[in-house]
Amino acid sequence: MRVTLRDIADEAGVSMMTVSNVVNGNKARVSPETIERVRRIVAERGYVPSASARSLAAKSSRLIGLLVPAADEDSMMISPHNVAIAGQIERELRKRGYHLLLRGIAHPDEVTEALQSWSLDGAVLLGFLDEELDRISKATIGGVRVLAVDSYSKNRITTGVRADDFAGAKLAAEHLIALGHRRILFAGPSFSDVGVVHQRFEGFLDAFADAGLTWDDDLIETVNTTHADGLEVGLRLLTAHPRATAVFATADILAIGIMEGIADSGASVPEDVSVIGFDNLDLCAYVTPKLTTIAQDIGEKAATAVRMLIGSIETGKQPRKAVTIGVDLVERASTTRPRT
Amino acid sequence: MRVTLRDIADEAGVSMMTVSNVVNGNKARVSPETIERVRRIVAERGYVPSASARSLAAKSSRLIGLLVPAADEDSMMISPHNVAIAGQIERELRKRGYHLLLRGIAHPDEVTEALQSWSLDGAVLLGFLDEELDRISKATIGGVRVLAVDSYSKNRITTGVRADDFAGAKLAAEHLIALGHRRILFAGPSFSDVGVVHQRFEGFLDAFADAGLTWDDDLIETVNTTHADGLEVGLRLLTAHPRATAVFATADILAIGIMEGIADSGASVPEDVSVIGFDNLDLCAYVTPKLTTIAQDIGEKAATAVRMLIGSIETGKQPRKAVTIGVDLVERASTTRPRT
DNA sequence: CTGAAAGCGCTTACAG
DNA sequence: CTGAAAGCGCTTACAG
Numbered sequence: 001m002r003v004t005l006r007d008i009a010d011e012a013g014v015s016m017m018t019v020s021n022v023v024n025g026n027k028a029r030v031s032p033e034t035i036e037r038v039r040r041i042v043a044e045r046g047y048v049p050s051a052s053a054r055s056l057a058a059k060s061s062r063l064i065g066l067l068v069p070a071a072d073e074d075s076m077m078i079s080p081h082n083v084a085i086a087g088q089i090e091r092e093l094r095k096r097g098y099h100l101l102l103r104g105i106a107h108p109d110e111v112t113e114a115l116q117s118w119s120l121d122g123a124v125l126l127g128f129l130d131e132e133l134d135r136i137s138k139a140t141i142g143g144v145r146v147l148a149v150d151s152y153s154k155n156r157i158t159t160g161v162r163a164d165d166f167a168g169a170k171l172a173a174e175h176l177i178a179l180g181h182r183r184i185l186f187a188g189p190s191f192s193d194v195g196v197v198h199q200r201f202e203g204f205l206d207a208f209a210d211a212g213l214t215w216d217d218d219l220i221e222t223v224n225t226t227h228a229d230g231l232e233v234g235l236r237l238l239t240a241h242p243r244a245t246a247v248f249a250t251a252d253i254l255a256i257g258i259m260e261g262i263a264d265s266g267a268s269v270p271e272d273v274s275v276i277g278f279d280n281l282d283l284c285a286y287v288t289p290k291l292t293t294i295a296q297d298i299g300e301k302a303a304t305a306v307r308m309l310i311g312s313i314e315t316g317k318q319p320r321k322a323v324t325i326g327v328d329l330v331e332r333a334s335t336t337r338p339r340t
Numbered sequence: 341m342r343v344t345l346r347d348i349a350d351e352a353g354v355s356m357m358t359v360s361n362v363v364n365g366n367k368a369r370v371s372p373e374t375i376e377r378v379r380r381i382v383a384e385r386g387y388v389p390s391a392s393a394r395s396l397a398a399k400s401s402r403l404i405g406l407l408v409p410a411a412d413e414d415s416m417m418i419s420p421h422n423v424a425i426a427g428q429i430e431r432e433l434r435k436r437g438y439h440l441l442l443r444g445i446a447h448p449d450e451v452t453e454a455l456q457s458w459s460l461d462g463a464v465l466l467g468f469l470d471e472e473l474d475r476i477s478k479a480t481i482g483g484v485r486v487l488a489v490d491s492y493s494k495n496r497i498t499t500g501v502r503a504d505d506f507a508g509a510k511l512a513a514e515h516l517i518a519l520g521h522r523r524i525l526f527a528g529p530s531f532s533d534v535g536v537v538h539q540r541f542e543g544f545l546d547a548f549a550d551a552g553l554t555w556d557d558d559l560i561e562t563v564n565t566t567h568a569d570g571l572e573v574g575l576r577l578l579t580a581h582p583r584a585t586a587v588f589a590t591a592d593i594l595a596i597g598i599m600e601g602i603a604d605s606g607a608s609v610p611e612d613v614s615v616i617g618f619d620n621l622d623l624c625a626y627v628t629p630k631l632t633t634i635a636q637d638i639g640e641k642a643a644t645a646v647r648m649l650i651g652s653i654e655t656g657k658q659p660r661k662a663v664t665i666g667v668d669l670v671e672r673a674s675t676t677r678p679r680t
Numbered sequence: 681c682t683g684a685a686a687g688c689g690c691t692t693a694c695a696g
Numbered sequence: 697c698t699g700a701a702a703g704c705g706c707t708t709a710c711a712g
Contacts, residue, residue: 001483002456004689015699020691031697046479048456052401053689055392056704066442070431083423090442091410099458102406102430102442116342116388118439139386143341227626256626286567286596288628344705355683360707371681393705396688 003047011045012038023049051099055119062098064309065123066090067114069132070104079225080253080281081298082127085149088302089124096310108132115144122309124149125158130195133158147309147319149301152195161304161323162196163296168327169200172248172276172294173207175329180337181246181274182213187221187233187258188250200250200278219244227257234261237273245273245338252277256287259334274335289333301325343387351385352378363389391439395459402438404649405463406430407454409472410444419565420593420621421638422467425489428642429464436650448472455484462649464489465498470535473498487649487659489641492535501644501663503636505536508667509543510550512588512616512634515669517551519677521586521614527561527573527598528590540590540618559584567597574601577613585613585678592617596627599674614675629673641665 005023009016014034021030022038030038041047055061066089068082090100098121103114115123122145125133133153136146147160176184184204191198208215219241223229230249234257237244249255255277259269269275269289277284280295308319345363349356354374361370362378370378381387395401406429408422430440438461443454455463462485465473473493476486481497488498516524524544531538548555559581563569570589574597577584589595595617599609609615609629617624620635648659 002689006689016690017692017699018697021698024691034697046452046482048453048482050396050689051458052392052395053704054691056390056396056706057689057691058704059691061392070434080420080423083420083427086426086442087423087444090444094410094444094446100442102426102440104427104430104434106434112386113388118391142386227622260626282567283623283626286600286623286627342705346705356706357683357708358681361682364707374681390705393688394707396690397705397707398688399707 003045008038008041008045008047011041014038061119061121063101063118063120064093064098065101065103065114065120066126067103067105067111067123068126069128070106080283081279084298085126085302088299089306092303092306098310108135111136112140112142116142120144122146122313124305124309129193145309145312147305149305150196152199156318159319159322161301161308161325163301164324164327165196165199166203168278168294168296169203169248170207171327171329172278173204176246176248176274176276176335177207177211177213179274179335183216183219183244185219185221185237185241185244185247187223187247187254189225190222197250204248223254225251225254227253230254230257231261234258235265237262238265238267247273247275249275249277252279252281252284252291252293255291255293256283259287270334270336272339276335280330284332292332292335293330295328295330297325343385348378348381348385348387351381354378401459401461403441403458403460404433404438405441405443405454405460406466407443407445407451407463408466409468410446420623421619424638425466425642428639429646432643432646438650448475451476452480452482456482460484462486462653464645464649469533485649485652487645489645490536492539496658499659499662501641501648501665502536503641504664504667505539506543508618508634508636509540509588510547511667511669512618513544513547516586516588516614516616516675517547517553519614519675521678522553523556523559523584525559525561525577525581525584525587527563527587527594529565530562537590544588563594565591565594567593570594570597571601574598575605577602578605578607587613587615589615589617592619592621592624592631592633595631595633596623599627599631610674610676612679616675620670624672632672632675633670635668635670637665
């Protein structure tokens with residue numbers, strides 16, 4: 001049925017080895033005429049090498065996994081941010097001749113099986129909690145190179161890439177402080193779970209410290225990163241935090257929910273309350289008012305992740321330390337000076 | 341290095357065959373005590389079967405491809421709709437013990453290689469044009485089962501699943517007509533390229549016919565499905581189509597751009613112009629006014645696609661005809677009666 | 681209920 | 697520049 005190396009070799013009157021060398025571009029080892037002849041037959045017969053066979057025989061599969069947590073009920077990758085990353089990663093891998101296996105992880109125990117089963121050369125871990133990453137050991141990865149995106153875990157074997165969360169949050173707070181805001185609500189998930197949020201909180205505080213101001217630690221709301229949770233915070237903002245004049249949300253989707261809640265409660269953004277988000281999803285420019293936010297370059301993050309991972313695979317060396325991607329303030333219409 | 345079937349067999353004092361039967365759940369062929377002992381050793385040693393070896397030896401790889409067009413420059417899957425589908429498909433496959441290979445296709449010729457290289461059991465084709473699908477032949481798929489999502493291609497070998505585009509568009513037009521609109525702009529991509537759009541256009545016209553009305557065929561704008569194109573249409577709507585009182589856009593993202601353009605041109609939605617979209621992305625509820633749209637059940641579409649594909653693989657039979665997923669009108673705030 | 685042999689389609693040393 | 701042999705880790709008939 002399938003056209004094999006043997007078929008091509010027989011037809012060309014050479015050994016399988018020679019065909020293999022031609023197919024894999026080891027030009028130095030075959031004469032030009034032979035290369036030409038083999039190439040022609042490969043094209044004529046529509047020969048496609050078997051990746052399974054190659055993976056089994058060689059030490060390399062050229063297959064990279066993208067592992068994403070997935071509760072059994074709802075789908076994985078629900079966040080627009082993760083989605084954008086996945087697309088970029090596939091593209092970067094393809095450019096380098098690797099393939100992408102996309103895998104939802106319903107339970108941490110599945111990681112080992114996901115990594116070993118297809119003899120992955122490496123994997124990108126996207127959206128895992130730092131504590132889950134902490135638990136990953138040499139035993140669980142079994143020699144597979146692994147790299148985490150957006151992790152602050154100290155675990156050496158998952159060292160990867162992340163945005164400059166500290167600087168981004170500081171930029172956001174500085175922007176609000178420069179506009180004259182002093183009572184700024186911090187809205188985001190629990191710090192203990194998510195290193196990214198912890199860093200953003202520290203950056204937020206640092207802006208106050210730099211400005212010689214103090215931040216009132218009542219001004220905090222711990223929520224999930226969803227539009228619904230944002231809506232709720234926005235609705236009760238005026239009563240729960242009557243003196244707050246601005247909100248920093250750790251994600252755009254949350255900020256957008258908060259804006260809607262504020263509007264529904266009868267106040268206006270930004271006249272009564274300024275709101276700033278984080279990520280710079282396309283969405284930010286579609287809502288009213290358009291959301292001021294901190295932009296992170298997702299394409300750059302994905303490209304860096306792939307470069308680090310492939311580099312690590314091909315050189316056999318662990319990256320020494322995590323790479324940080326720069327961030328920028330994108331000023332739109334959801335922030336302004338506080339009412340005097 | 342790796343723990344193999346041989347290692348387990350040696351340690352259990354049985355043949356590889358027996359271990360294979362235990363691992364694959366062929367209980368009928370092994371005694372309960374042996375099963376128990378082998379199971380224990382498998383767990384102790386952390387044995388994970390090699391999918392490449394299995395794929396090579398068996399006729400099945402239990403690997404399904406998700407092929408998505410990807411221009412080399414920008415990333416693939418840029419549409420939120422495709423993204424949602426991808427996540428759901430992975431989940432459905434995982435539930436059935438299959439794995440997902442995600443692959444961007446920069447050029448149609450790559451399809452064959454993408455299908456053959458990993459000996460895929462099947463593939464879902466997402467986002468291809470009907471004319472591209474038309475060109476797919478037995479030669480290009482080489483025996484791999486293939487299923488297209490959202491296709492109206494007549495090609496038997498890509499028969500798949502799609503939303504009820506005709507009924508959805510008809511529902512949208514009926515809604516506007518019932519509100520009193522007569523001059524309704526149709527905004528969407530060129531029909532010739534996209535069967536989905538063609539169906540939506542036919543459904544749109546059918547609502548007029550059913551109501552005994554005629555539609556003025558000047559009321560059409562051919563655009564790409566992007567926010568930017570929508571914005572442009574919205575901005576010039578009042579001058580280009582001064583008598584139009586409503587717009588039907590073939591996608592939410594387009595409708596949202598149109599709403600913004602209308603607002604920027606000084607008119608209001610829905611008071612001056614009603615706007616209705618198609619898809620019911622989460623996004624619809626985040627914009628102002630919230631977008632009335634036609635909802636398609638993406639989870640259902642993905643689940644159906646997987647069920648059809650796996651069914652076809654396991655029974656060896658091509659599906660007879662395409663499956664259509666129902667749609668619903670979701671009424672929000674972007675449509676109302678026309679000004680009298 | 682259990683096993684020995686052949687083979688899936690490649691690559692990796694090793695020779696020439 | 698080219699090739700014959702061994703082996704990657706499984707499954708598939710075929711025997712017993």
